[in-house]
Amino acid sequence: MGAIAKHDFYVAGPFFNPEQTASMERLEQVLADHGKSMFKPRFASVIEEVGPEGCFADDTRGIREARAVIANLMDEDSGTMFEIGYAHALGKPVYGYLEGLDENSHVNLMIAQSVEMVFAGPDDLAHWLETGEHSEITYHQF
Template sequence: MSKKKTIYLAGPLFTHAELEYNRKLKDLLLKKGFSVFLPQEDAEDAANERERQNQECIFRKCVKGVDNSDIVVAVLDGVDVDSGTAWEIGYAYASEKTVIGLRTDFRALSDGIVNLMVEMAIVALARDEEELLKIMEKYK
């Protein structure tokens, strides 16, 4: 029996809608048999936790989360990719982790889907949750 692959789920987590969407994605990935590190829960990276903990503690938990993951799934929605998510993508890429993007946002840049540096760091780009789950099948 093989060990469950661990996914670090990177994405913005500053609005109620973003937090809920991240939880939805986590649940979908758990149902597919993956283990999921979700920063808003596993690093306690939320507004009330930032008041209680220092920023360095949250940062270190997130870095360790990427380090301990097999795959990074990054939500790339928005006019531009969330800056923290972009950092996590870059760190994962430099660590030779597989990075898969999810962009449900139909807006596109004039010369690509997302920022060139982000686009070149990902191995696959899903346009919805169903496509993401299909892509994830080959990484089980």
């Protein structure tokens, strides 16, 4: 029997500059607006206080304790890519989020094959949360 999930979503993604942070905030706002509980690693621990080992332990525990992972795919952040692979290896549902996704977009094949679907932004994610329906965009896998 698996552990009871503490959060609906582990929200993975880069947050190292204002553009990345704004994208993460839009993603988190949609989830919050739809009553979803979240583990947000960018707020989970302070590296200066717990060190790299503590951050790693907090974040991997957050993935294990979440029902699913949603990962912001902007900038192919290496930490986010690890979180996707770790969640996939655990058998967790993993969803991608890439604002502006269209048929000309490129997503690494290892990531594309690890996710259930990729949302093209806040409206696309909100529609799925409200209806359970999603129209997948065919993008390039490389």
